[in-house]
Amino acid sequence: MEKLKSLVPDSLKRMVVESTPDSLPLTCSSLLNFFSDMELFHQMVRDLTDPERALCGKNKDAALELKQKGNQCFLNEDYGSALTCYSEALRLAPVDVDDMDKNLVAALYVNRASVLHKLDLLMEGRRDCNRALQISQSYAKAWYRRGKMNASLGNFEDAVHDLNIAKKLELSFSGQRQIESELRIITDMFERTESSLVQHKENELDLLDEPDQIKLKCVITPNKGRGMVAPSDIPPASLVHAEEPYALIISKHCRETHCHYCLNDLPPDKVSCTSCSIPLYCSQRCQIRAGGQMLRNHPVKHGIQGNISHNLDTYISEITLGNDSESDVDFPEHKHECQGVHWPAVFPSEIALAGRVLIKSLAARSPVANFVDMLNLSHNYPQIHPESKLELHIYSIILLYCLQHSSRTELLLNGASIAQIVILISQIRVNSMTIFRMKSADVNGPLHQFGKFSHSEVSLTSNVEQVKVGQAIYRVGSLFNHSCQPNIGVYFVSRSLFIRTTEFVAVGCPLELSYGPQVGQWDCKDRLKFLKDEYSFRCECRACAEVNLSDLILNAFHCVSPNCPGIVLDSCVVNCEKQKTRHVQSATGISTLEPYMQVDMLKCLPSNGSLPIDPGYCLKCDSYCDLESSFAAVNRAWISITRLKDTMVSGEISSTVLTAALNSLCLLRSTLHAYNKRISEVEDILAEAFCLVGELQLAVDHCKTSIEILEKLYGPNHIVIGYELVKLSSIQLSMGDRGAVKNINRGKLSKLVQ
Numbered sequence: 001m002e003k004l005k006s007l008v009p010d011s012l013k014r015m016v017v018e019s020t021p022d023s024l025p026l027t028c029s030s031l032l033n034f035f036s037d038m039e040l041f042h043q044m045v046r047d048l049t050d051p052e053r054a055l056c057g058k059n060k061d062a063a064l065e066l067k068q069k070g071n072q073c074f075l076n077e078d079y080g081s082a083l084t085c086y087s088e089a090l091r092l093a094p095v096d097v098d099d100m101d102k103n104l105v106a107a108l109y110v111n112r113a114s115v116l117h118k119l120d121l122l123m124e125g126r127r128d129c130n131r132a133l134q135i136s137q138s139y140a141k142a143w144y145r146r147g148k149m150n151a152s153l154g155n156f157e158d159a160v161h162d163l164n165i166a167k168k169l170e171l172s173f174s175g176q177r178q179i180e181s182e183l184r185i186i187t188d189m190f191e192r193t194e195s196s197l198v199q200h201k202e203n204e205l206d207l208l209d210e211p212d213q214i215k216l217k218c219v220i221t222p223n224k225g226r227g228m229v230a231p232s233d234i235p236p237a238s239l240v241h242a243e244e245p246y247a248l249i250i251s252k253h254c255r256e257t258h259c260h261y262c263l264n265d266l267p268p269d270k271v272s273c274t275s276c277s278i279p280l281y282c283s284q285r286c287q288i289r290a291g292g293q294m295l296r297n298h299p300v301k302h303g304i305q306g307n308i309s310h311n312l313d314t315y316i317s318e319i320t321l322g323n324d325s326e327s328d329v330d331f332p333e334h335k336h337e338c339q340g341v342h343w344p345a346v347f348p349s350e351i352a353l354a355g356r357v358l359i360k361s362l363a364a365r366s367p368v369a370n371f372v373d374m375l376n377l378s379h380n381y382p383q384i385h386p387e388s389k390l391e392l393h394i395y396s397i398i399l400l401y402c403l404q405h406s407s408r409t410e411l412l413l414n415g416a417s418i419a420q421i422v423i424l425i426s427q428i429r430v431n432s433m434t435i436f437r438m439k440s441a442d443v444n445g446p447l448h449q450f451g452k453f454s455h456s457e458v459s460l461t462s463n464v465e466q467v468k469v470g471q472a473i474y475r476v477g478s479l480f481n482h483s484c485q486p487n488i489g490v491y492f493v494s495r496s497l498f499i500r501t502t503e504f505v506a507v508g509c510p511l512e513l514s515y516g517p518q519v520g521q522w523d524c525k526d527r528l529k530f531l532k533d534e535y536s537f538r539c540e541c542r543a544c545a546e547v548n549l550s551d552l553i554l555n556a557f558h559c560v561s562p563n564c565p566g567i568v569l570d571s572c573v574v575n576c577e578k579q580k581t582r583h584v585q586s587a588t589g590i591s592t593l594e595p596y597m598q599v600d601m602l603k604c605l606p607s608n609g610s611l612p613i614d615p616g617y618c619l620k621c622d623s624y625c626d627l628e629s630s631f632a633a634v635n636r637a638w639i640s641i642t643r644l645k646d647t648m649v650s651g652e653i654s655s656t657v658l659t660a661a662l663n664s665l666c667l668l669r670s671t672l673h674a675y676n677k678r679i680s681e682v683e684d685i686l687a688e689a690f691c692l693v694g695e696l697q698l699a700v701d702h703c704k705t706s707i708e709i710l711e712k713l714y715g716p717n718h719i720v721i722g723y724e725l726v727k728l729s730s731i732q733l734s735m736g737d738r739g740a741v742k743n744i745n746r747g748k749l750s751k752l753v754q
């Protein structure tokens with residue numbers, strides 16, 4: 001990209017930088033003419049699209065090599081490595097080649113099933129047997145392995161069926177003898193246990209029954225464009241919106257750990273794309289939905305010799321034909337990408353996502369000229385930084401060339417189509433949502449990769465860390481505006497977006513979520529900067545326009561007068577607060593904005609409503625504080641807090657380090673305002689540290705203090721408090737403290753945690 005950018009002549013660069021949405025077709029056309037004569041550019045497009053040069057193509061020889069390696073690891077009882085080798089081999093194996101008279105992919109599935117059996121991952125292993133049988137119905141070894149796994153799962157009736165089929169298919173006499181002896185044992189167990197068929201639901205999520213969804217109203221707001229409002233009074237925790245994505249792309253760092261379609265964690269029996277070697281899926285269902293082929297194309301007669309009862313015949317068909325819902329394909333979003341280098345791996349996410357949006361719209365027969373109208377989303381093209389405009393143009397041209405090669409559609413290669421793609425990418429920048437998931441428990445590396453936790457090793461505090469797993473366009477979801485004090489919260493189940501109210505919302509009130517920053521978390525200046533940088537708008541939410549106590553105390557210092565609860569601010573905060581466009585009329589006006597806070601930190605406000613604030617002076621008693629020495633004290637304190645954090649990671653917490661951190665907390669308390677965010681952070685760190693050294697009562701005390709401060713910053717019913725209550729109750733539970741139940745209920749009652 002840098003090379004291409006550097007080759008563009010200055011006059012053309014200037015044209016791009018100065019372009020507006022109206023002049024885009026002309027600018028794009030000039031740039032297209034420039035690149036269409038350049039061999040380097042065409043070379044790049046060929047590298048991206050030519051199946052012969054493809055990085056992501058299948059490779060039989062490499063798959064066979066990995067299979068051999070897997071077999072060796074299996075013999076050496078190194079099952080973890082065998083699993084890795086077979087999974088990698090499955091990624092590379094072409095679907096239609098044989099190895100020693102057996103379909104290679106089917107053979108790999110059976111080998112992996114044997115490993116999974118050894119690792120006691122029976123459901124996973126049985127799924128691999130099913131996959132092998134869907135490719136090769138008369139594969140004796142697959143039926144045999146399936147039977148053994150069904151027996152271990154207690155499904156004796158199925159196990160007997162499986163082994164009977166295996167016996168009919170097995171050609172060698174010794175093999176038949178072995179199956180017969182296994183059959184005798186299993187039949188005996190079956191008769192003794194009278195066990196009935198155990199049905200396991202796989203990959204199905206029962207979502208809660210919800211009352212009918214509320215029909216939201218979209219209105220034009222005075223300063224935020226369109227926005228959603230409540231059509232009636234809405235109670236807290238109500239589901240106000242649910243939606244499937246229009247298009248979605250997995251985050252780059254999750255490509256080896258999460259399903260490329262549904263974004264759930266990959267299981268040990270992950271499935272690969274049938275056409276290329278890059279994407280991984282949690283199930284065949286996801287693989288097919290993303291655009292892969294079914295492993296078996298036509299149902300063929302199983303070819304099993306001898307008498308087969310009607311029941312057994314039906315049984316074979318059910319297993320080998322798979323689940324019909326697997327063919328329920330919405331839109332094959334990956335199909336156009338597995339022709340060459342696999343674009344999502346090399347393009348920035350927003351470009352790959354634009355490709356998916358475009359292809360989906362083409363499939364819906366929307367002419368490219370109507371893209372912008374069709375999505376009907378706002379965009380930020382005029383605000384895009386001049387530096388990134390050229391890159392955006394070049395990516396748009398490359399994307400259009402690639403799509404032309406791979407999807408063989410009749411996309412016009414001209415300035416107007418490229419201009420549409422530039423706008424589409426600008427729409428994606430403003431409207432795409434980041435999909436989060438709770439970080440999975442097995443973050444501790446390979447030891448835990450099969451989910452076998454030793455509970456004593458798990459941290460006592462619950463992990464509420466979130467991971468960005470993907471980026472998606474939700475068409476209706478994009479109409480929700482941002483507020484730094486949101487009244488709705490977003491969460492995701494797989495790819496689906498859900499939005500719930502986090503508080504009571506009265507009829508006609510805007511329903512607004514947070515695009516990232518929230519009051520209590522960041523100060524106003526940082527929130528404004530983030531929203532400007534990421535979304536190109538100046539936040540007009542109430543918290544950014546009006547003085548609020550949370551913004552004042554978040555980074556405030558302690559007043560020097562003994563017993564004065566007043567606030568002292570530094571010049572950065574003062575400057576930002578002075579720029580707030582609307583002012584409250586009195587200190588009690590602030591308390592109506594934040595009724596959970598006692599307004600005894602400010603003196604009476606003058607009649608013009610502006611806050612009389614100067615850096616270093618207490619807002620209640622006007623005492624002067626030397627902020628330079630306060631900053632120095634905070635920096636000093638932070639050194640020992642950082643040391644404590646380092647030792648927590650290395651697991652070597654000494655009493656000296658803990659004592660130094662406790663002294664630093666005292667120093668911070670005497671320097672910073674009692675509700676300063678940093679104090680709550682340190683309380684939280686100490687809670688975790690005391691947990692790690694087994695001093696649970698001290699951990700509880702620090703956790704409670706942290707919660708008290710956060711309640712001042714966010715209000716008592718914010719989800720952040722819910723997370724803290726989860727932490728607190730998990731420590732209390734491990735102490736056998738009944739207070740845990742009260743805290744869990746508080747979280748649930750206040751609709752804090754989903």
Ligand SMILES: C[S@@+](CC[C@H](N)C(=O)[O-])C[C@H]1O[C@@H](n2cnc3c(N)ncnc32)[C@H](O)[C@@H]1O
Binds near residue numbers: 223541
């Ligand atoms: C995802 S869209 C929301 C829907 C948008 N208002 C529309 O008409 O399509 C995001 C855009 O809405 C506007 N917006 C959302 N929240 C805002 C806020 N708090 N202050 C100002 N503008 C806002 C900005 O123009 C932003 O780029």
